[in-house]
Amino acid sequence: MAKKKTTAQNIMGLVKNDPYLEPYNDAIRGRHEHALWKIKQLTDDGKQTLAEFASGHEYYGLHRTGNGWTFREWAPSATNIYLVGDFNNWSIDEQYKLHRIEGSGNWELNLEPQMMHHGDLYKMRVFWNGGEGERIPAWAQRVVQDENTKIFSAQVWNPEKTYRWRRKTFRPSVTPLLIYECHIGMGQDFEGVGTYTEFREKILPRIVADGYNAIQIMAIQEHPYYGSFGYHVSSFFAPSSRFGTPEELKALIDEAHRNGVAVIMDIVHSHAVKNEVEGLGNLAGDPNQYFYPGDRREHPAWDSLCFDYGRDEVLHFLLSNCKYWLEEFHFDGFRFDGVTSMLYYSHGLGEAFGGYGDYFNGHQDDNAICYLTLANELIHQVNKHAITIAEEVSGMPGLAAKFKDGGYGFDYRMAMNIPDFWIKTIKELPDEAWRPSSIFWEVRNRRADEKTISYCESHDQALVGDKTIIFRLIDADMYWHFKKGDENETVHRGIALHKMIRLVTAAAINGGYLNFMGNEFGHPEWIDFPRDGNGWSYKYARRQWNLVDNPELCYHYLGDFDREMLAVIKSEKNFNRTPVQEIWHNDVDQVLAFSRGELIFVFNFSPVRSFTDYGFLVPEGSYNVVLNTDSTRFGGNGFADDSVEHFTNPDPLFQPQQKGWLKIYIPARSAVVLRKK
Template identity: 80%
Template sequence: MAAKTNKPKTVSGKAAGKRTVKKVKHIGLVAKDGYLEPFEEAIRGRHEHALYKIGQFTRGGKKTLEDFASGYDYYGLHKTARGWVFREWAPNATELYLIGDFNGWQKADKYKAKRIEGTGNWELKLPAKALKHGDLYKMCVCWNGGEGERIPAWARRVIQDEETKIFSAQVWEPEAPYVWKKKKFRPVKSPLLIYECHIGMGQDAEKVGTYAEFRDNVLPRIIKDGYNCIQIMAVQEHPYYGSFGYHVSSFFAASSRFGTPEDLKSLIDTAHQNGIAVIMDIVHSHAVKNEVEGLGNLAGDPNQYFYPGGRHEHPAWDSLCFDYGKDEVIHFLLSNCKFWLKEYNFDGFRFDGVTSMLYYSHGLGEAFCGYQDYFNGGQDDNAICYLTLANKLIHEVNPNAITIAEEVSGMPGLAAKFEDGGYGFDYRMAMNIPDYWIKTIKELRDEDWKPSSIFWEVKNRRADEKTISYCESHDQALVGDKTIIFRLIDADMYWHFKKGDENGTAHRGIALHKMIRLVTAATINGGYLNFMGNEFGHPEWIDFPREGNGWSHKYARRQWNLVDNKELCYHYLGDFDREMLETIKSEKGFIKTPVREIWHNDGDQILAFMRGDLLFVFNFSPTRSFTDYGFLVPTGSYDVVLNTDAVEFGGNGLADDTVSHLTTYDALYVEERKEWLKLYIPARSAVVLRKN
């Protein structure tokens, strides 16, 4: 929504009958978008709420948020110079024991914790010989009316027994802790090119892959493809593999099904050594309902971590909703953010399910038609405050950190600066774009694709907030949905994706797959994201092992053999994706260069725009090629640097890309320093030229 002009308000001056003009100083968000002026009081209220909590947690500035968010150094199990100390927040407990391999899984006075007077905390101190590396353990918690075995909330290592399937915490104190080779790392953010991935499904084999296998087999592909950031899904421990990591049970434990903490650190370290940032998908929007493995009923109080009453459970996700109004919960979640940054050297987070956090309705059934929908009293100010504090903390711990909000409602200020009244995310996901491509492919004939609509949609964002653009993520690949390549080609991929055997459907799909990606990536104002394997048109869907498919891993893997096989068409798409990213990176300051429209004609289905010295030209027509199609462009010569129709990318090779294209003089446009550039543009193709 475009900003309106903010006119200064006037007040009457009684002296000498004069009128004086007084400028109203608006908060930054409103100053940049005048349409927010009616809601400035609410924006300021949210900002002041965050300032109040920061003051409370930092004791009026005597400490920092980073000091406050150090709960993992206090709670949980720690080895000290004198032995072991264990602490847990369990205010409803009446007794608390450690049980495990070391005491036959029985309650014993030696392992009985004491309540710290005046708090809800419990503490147990043990001699060094009482526990050893690798021991399995849990808490046995008693409360009025019951007791149960629980995994500590702050456990850093949780494993599952392969036979019994029971989860337990594990003492993790290796003799030789991991030594980081790359101690300092600064991510490249201009542009941020994200490879979204899942460790378990990263292998070709029908099994759960490991951190080490990903480091050795997949990371080199990412480096070669030109991405500068990987976003890892499902890092936090989750009982059910098929949840894609979204039903988290142990928030401080890296999933052991993929390997050890040292394996994950090695993966991150290796990525850093190769210039690749690593962010994790962090789930603070909800938690698994499990009681033994998770936080659902840690000590007889189901509301210890979660909202009471009707807000306790998420109505669509079968999970529990954190109570962001509790200081102890905020402490837990903020400490969780800092932990992953400090312990594993992650470079930031993609926050999952932000829309669900922002609204009492979780965004379900909401249309979000206008600004009033963001300030109508249906917003959870506690959650908004938490997200704001999380961003402040993360950038305090690491000023170069990356934070991304997965948010669909369009809440203004989400990726705006805190000082301006924003929530402080660096980026927000441009979730409108994949929805647009799905709708276009499903509902419109190729002849009805309008370049004006395409151009508007890929640039539809707030001017003051950076976004991550993408054609498809993991969401579009899960069972019940389809990837772009499968929507375009479907079953013909099984029979007509071998070189020489392509039919019209395959040729169409290959061409449009490249064009859709190019127009999306070329118009970014922050970053671009691709889900693992989609760069080469990975076939089929994602379906994790479950009872309904016989616990099969067939569709929970990535078939790298397909792109490696030069007899198949997949490598065309993979090769194009690599060259596309290289082209974008070749333009210095690409993100800062404005997207300047040169021409669009919906009748011809032609679109042209420039960024810096790069000229992007698209012909979405499925049947019409154009000879000597003219554009008014800055005077000079133009060389082709990328062509979707090139033979090496599975195209027809109809144009001679070795020719330098010279602009033609026109006296009418001398003062504008523009001349005519005339090109041959084959049907269903796009070309990128560089001005010399």
């Protein structure tokens, strides 16, 4: 009996929630205990908190002090380091020579106040055995690019007036989390790079009016190549200066908070740019200072470098990076990019992930798993209301489960199966083969104990080389038949399915819903940043808001529907905690119905068959239509009269359950949402 009791006590909560994980309980517990051990080690056996440990940005880098300036850098392989810049004509000057702190790999320099000024450009001149080079400090908090030479430099940033927050505290609304994924530079209508201020003044009001309660901003960390979409980061502590100043970014976040909108940062800790002059590729003579040695150093698919998560100094760097963005800029959390790539030695490339054994076969990077767990613990120590989201495609169990249960501690994971499903369905199946049972299963395919962010498409599907849903549905006819009165059948079909796909996905969420900037109104063109292949054009690195603002075009139908859809979802109190209950599905009729609280969602995916008096058993009472994809307001045919109040018809067989028959008219290729009075 004692042995059974001990065994039961050793079973992790993650396994209790999913008995199929029982054969891997020891592996899950091993990962959990590894993280506990690492936390104990980094916090000096609990003498400080993890949040206190992750304060490297307060020590390293350039800081204004009461006595002048202090600069520090971790560079164990360096033999000499000088600061060069505007203040010494970019030449080696003994006054700007760092000294190594005895017994460490740290270097330090203290300067008089007049020896450096706000706005000065500077770099490190680093010497090592066998070489030397100019480098941007790893902990630099301001990096700028010269418009003429295109050279990047660190910049002394110490404005006379520091930013004064108008909203000092903020708690995100997450019931549910409705995310607007966006990019500052391509947020503008003109052909060029938008700014933090322009986004705050012109785009944020649109997002607020549309009803989203969170923005997820891409490409914040400084990156040398604009076309990398911000995923080849060089300076991890510097907000991209191509969009403006740190104060302007703070003003954007502050204004979002004043409007009840959380701000999530798309953080890149899965890899780093290979650049040596701008980045960390060879900061001080050791190419592996921050990165794995040997074959694991370079990412085979991304042309980038992979962090060595097993090195304490790297953990210090990355954990401090998380804390820095939370505290200095008041970000409300992070969407961690490329988590799959971090978890596996193979980076997930060529893996089938056909069963649970694939997640516990010894091919996982325990160092990276430990880092992600620590990052979540740290983030929630700094801000208990912070939001963390994992972008992960393999299905690794426990990502969004609590740390105490053996999970990684993320609040959400991306439901990356859903956009893949929609792409496959649109590409491979004729409309008459769309099966409601498959659709319903896919939008609800998730672990019961992990919250997800559902989405139909993100920025991934909008990039050159891929297609957005609207383009898959309509293609070139968007250019010729998207004016009101000139729509052809392809356009009518595309508009109808675009709305239905979004509604069924959003209605079935168990955590949050995400939309990429412009996709809500069916932005007609892909994203293609300036590059050699397109003549360095900004034509496709923007969002054409003029299209949705034009009442003569069909784009506003989709934008108006998106706004109304979110309003309906938010109208149901505690939407996330309201179970999704199937009422009916019939694959022959292509009809699906399910409820959430007082709302009933009905879909008819048939391209040709409309149904009169189609009946469903629902709680007795009367129901009103609150949203109809076929409404003329949203570019539909307006076949149904949405002002009609629908009453259930009693059925003696179901009187004990207080259920009756709700009979409604469902036009072909349409969906309707009803609310019980």
